[in-house]
Amino acid sequence: xxxxxxxxxxxxxxxxxxxxxxxxxxxxxxxxxxxxxxxxxxxxxxxxxxxxxxxxxxxxxxxxxxxxxxxxxxxxxxxxxxxxxxxxxxxxxxxxxxxxxxxxxxxxxxxxxxxxxxxxxxxxxxxxxxxxxxxxxxxxxxxxxxxxxxxxxxxxxxxxxxxxxxxxxxxxxxxxxxxxxxxxxxxxxxxxxxxxxxxxxxxxxxxxxxxxxxxxxxxxxxxxxxxxxxxxxxxxxxxxxxxxxxxxxxxxxxxxxxxxxxxxxxxxxxxxxxxxxxxxxxxxxxxxxxxxxxxx
Amino acid sequence: xxxxxxxxxxxxxxxxxxxxxxxxxxxxxxxxxxxxxxxxxxxxxxxxxxxxxxxxxxxxxxxxxxxxxxxxxxxxxxxxxxxxxxxxxxxxxxxxxxxxxxxxxxxxxxxxxxxxxxxxxxxxxxxxxxxxxxxxxxxxxxxxxxxxxxxxxxxxxxxxxxxxxxxxxxxxxxxxxxxxxxxxxxxxxxxxxxxxxxxxxxxxxxxxxxxxxxxxxxxxxxxxxxxxxxxxxxxxxxxxxxxxxxxxxxxxxxxxxxxxxxxxxxxxxxxxx
Numbered sequence: 209x210x211x212x213x214x215x216x217x218x219x220x221x222x223x224x225x226x227x228x229x230x231x232x233x234x235x236x237x238x239x240x241x242x243x244x245x246x247x248x249x250x251x252x253x254x255x256x257x258x259x260x261x262x263x264x265x266x267x268x269x270x271x272x273x274x275x276x277x278x279x280x281x282x283x284x285x286x287x288x289x290x291x292x293x294x295x296x297x298x299x300x301x302x303x304x305x306x307x308x309x310x311x312x313x314x315x316x317x318x319x320x321x322x323x324x325x326x327x328x329x330x331x332x333x334x335x336x337x338x339x340x341x342x343x344x345x346x347x348x349x350x351x352x353x354x355x356x357x358x359x360x361x362x363x364x365x366x367x368x369x370x371x372x373x374x375x376x377x378x379x380x381x382x383x384x385x386x387x388x389x390x391x392x393x394x395x396x397x398x399x400x401x402x403x404x405x406x407x408x409x410x411x412x413x414x415x416x417x418x419x420x421x422x423x424x425x426x427x428x429x430x431x432x433x434x435x436x437x438x439x440x441x442x443x444x445x446x447x448x449x450x451x452x453x454x455x456x457x458x459x460x461x462x463x464x465x466x467x468x469x470x471x472x473x474x475x476x477x478x479x480x481x482x483x484x485x486x487x488x489x490x491x492x493x494x495x496x497x498x499x500x501x502x503x504x
Numbered sequence: 505x506x507x508x509x510x511x512x513x514x515x516x517x518x519x520x521x522x523x524x525x526x527x528x529x530x531x532x533x534x535x536x537x538x539x540x541x542x543x544x545x546x547x548x549x550x551x552x553x554x555x556x557x558x559x560x561x562x563x564x565x566x567x568x569x570x571x572x573x574x575x576x577x578x579x580x581x582x583x584x585x586x587x588x589x590x591x592x593x594x595x596x597x598x599x600x601x602x603x604x605x606x607x608x609x610x611x612x613x614x615x616x617x618x619x620x621x622x623x624x625x626x627x628x629x630x631x632x633x634x635x636x637x638x639x640x641x642x643x644x645x646x647x648x649x650x651x652x653x654x655x656x657x658x659x660x661x662x663x664x665x666x667x668x669x670x671x672x673x674x675x676x677x678x679x680x681x682x683x684x685x686x687x688x689x690x691x692x693x694x695x696x697x698x699x700x701x702x703x704x705x706x707x708x709x710x711x712x713x714x715x716x717x718x719x720x721x722x723x724x725x726x727x728x729x730x731x732x733x734x735x736x737x738x739x740x741x742x743x744x745x746x747x748x749x750x751x752x753x754x755x756x757x758x759x760x761x762x763x764x765x766x767x768x769x770x771x772x773x774x775x776x777x
Contacts, residue, residue: 221682222598225591229652230610232588236648237614240625247625301522304515311512315519317764321526324760326710326728329749332735333529336544336742343528343544380522389768438618441712441728445735459620466624467717479621487616 241483248476255470266477275453276478279461283437286372286457291432293376298383298428299421305384306391316388323381327441334374335361335446364454367447371455375442379435383428390424391417426497430490437486458482533750537743555747562744566734567751570727575755577639577715577726578708581646582701585655588647589700590693593659594685608660614653619713622649627717642718646708655700658770662696663689699770702763709756727752 248266252259270276301319305312322330337343338360345357360370394417402412439457443449449456449464456464459482466475520527524545532540533555534548559567596607626645627636635641666689674688690697715726725733731752734745760767 221680222591222595222685225588226595229588229592229656232644232648233611233614233652234648235629236626236645237617237622237650237653240622240629241613241617243625243628244621301518304518307511309512312515315515317761318519318523320760320767321523321757324706324756325526325753326712326731326756328710328712328728328732328735329529329753330525332731332745332749333525336532337525337528341541346544377522377525385768434616434618438620440620441732444712445732459618462620463623463713463717472624475624479624482618483616483621486618487613490616 244476244479244483246476247472248480250473252472252476253470254472259473262473266474269474270477270481275456276458276461278453279456279458282368282455283439283457283459285368286375286439287433287436289372290376290379290436291429293372294379294383294432295425295428297376297380299387301380301384302387302391303417305388316385320381320385322378323385327378327439328445330378331374331442331445334370334377338370361447362451364451367451367455371443371446374446375436375439378442379432382431386424386428387421390421394420422497422501426494426501429497430494433489433493434486437482437489458485529746529749532742532746535743537741540742540746555743556750557747558741558744559747559751566725566730567727567748570725570730571751571755573639574709574726574728577643577646578705580643581651581708582704584643584647585651585704586697586700589652589655590659590690590697591682591685593656593663594689596656597660597663608657611653611656614650615657617650619650623713623717630718636718637720639719642715645714645718646711651704651707655704658700659693659696662693666692695766695769698763698766702759702766703770705759706756 249261249263250259251262251265305316305319339345340357340359342360344360345354348354349357359366361367398416398420399412402416407415437457438459440460440463443455443457443460447455449460458478462475462478462482465471465478469475528544531546531548532544534551534553535546536552536554539546539548596604599607626649630636630638630641630645635644670688670692671684674684679688709726710728711726712728712732715729716732719725719729731749734748
């Protein structure tokens with residue numbers, strides 16, 4: 209009997225951990241998502257005791273809210289620019305540093321540091337560089353490229369460009385390391401075989417390297433998308449969402465609506481929109497890139 | 505030989521240009537305010553520790569308090585997530601393909617949900633149970649949120665490479681499931697634990713949004729929100745700000761330099777999936 213009893217008890221031990229994990233996940237992820245969904249149909253406001261069911265009112269607001277539209281355009285601009293720039297530069301950097309001596313190991317180590325620092329710190333460093341009398345303007349003036357200092361964070365257009373540049377700068381670090389890892393996973397025998405077959409460096413890159421690092425592209429693109437969609441700290445420190453709310457991402461705007469304007473119902477509708485956009489884009493992109501991986 | 509030297513030189517030039525902002529921050533930490541404003545890129549002359557001393561001498565003890573809070577929150581979050589996620593992952597791995605698929609799909613959502621989407625309901629939930637503006641509240645929401653999904657995916661992925669015979673052999677010897685998990689599986693999946701601890705440690709340390717809104721500015725802060733608040737209020741004293749940032753960044757940067765190999769390994773295992 210003891211062995212039978214032990215057998216019956218056996219799965220319980222691990223199952224308990226699994227259930228604790230599931231319970232916490234239900235409480236802090238699934239429930240909040242559902243709660244957001246429910247709140248999005250109400251006019252809940254913490255300053256009022258009661259909230260009313262308002263149907264699709266908040267979703268109607270999504271359609272007509274000019275500021276939301278601005279944040280969506282801004283978010284998509286940043287997502288597209290950062291994904292393209294980070295992948296291009298990351299791959300270039302990884303190819304440049306793809307050698308095995310100490311020098312290159314040190315360089316690869318250094319290149320990842322922007323990703324190790326918090327967005328708050330990175331944004332502050334860049335803010336100090338981009339101010340009117342900061343390093344960038346000083347350098348440009350010294351080289352005689354500009355006569356007047358450029359207000360990198362002052363105009364809506366410049367602030368958008370600066371923000372894209374800073375976020376790209378952070379993400380290049382990530383992309384470089386992923387591509388470096390992917391490059392090292394390419395077996396040298398493939399290059400040798402291609403060389404024997406008379407392929408030059410360009411054709412080796414096109415037909416050996418490029419297909420072999422496809423999984424690296426998938427992970428970099430998907431992570432670029434997800435991290436850029438939830439961008440918050442860099443915006444908060446670099447531009448504070450300004451000037452004239454021009455550098456607010458949708459996620460940043462959502463926090464403003466929820467915690468500054470106390471419009472819980474409307475902020476929940478924005479949350480649902482953001483969730484659908486992120487999940488949808490991640491799904492589509494993964495799907496497309498996986499298919500591409502299969503073809504290559 | 506010569507082309508090789510040119511290549512090294514060019515690579516260093518590009519790398520240096522890329523990390524120039526970090527160099528600027530580093531030298532600014534050891535320069536006076538005047539030096540920082542007059543010539544941001546120059547090396548410190550004279551070299552001074554005043555910025556670090558000033559940062560540490562603040563009457564509000566922002567750096568010391570922030571570091572203690574960050575170490576506490578980060579360590580406890582990781583210490584709770586590693587056993588929870590590894591055991592849950594082992595449990596998930598042993599289910600039938602259909603149940604396993606369903607559970608993984610359930611946890612996959614956490615990888616995609618932007619934290620802003622769930623922040624308000626989490627704050628409301630913590631208020632209901634009386635854990636708002638507390639460290640346990642922050643740690644619990646860390647443990648139950650998207651970080652758990654990440655840890656489970658790393659562990660389940662790694663467990664695929666563990667031969668089933670190891671578990672079978674231990675079971676034949678009469679070991680309980682908990683014993684198999686802790687004494688047989690945990691040592692084998694140590695690389696996965698390294699990946700999980702390193703990445704979660706870094707993310708929790710650098711997290712800004714959750715501590716800012718869950719703890720609130722009045723109930724103390726982590727070092728990351730501390731840096732943010734000092735940027736807002738003392739933005740004229742650049743010297744001290746760089747001192748604070750240096751002290752805030754030194755732990756993750758040293759941690760990264762030490763665990764670099766595991767870091768890269770973790771990214772690679774992610775890329776391979």
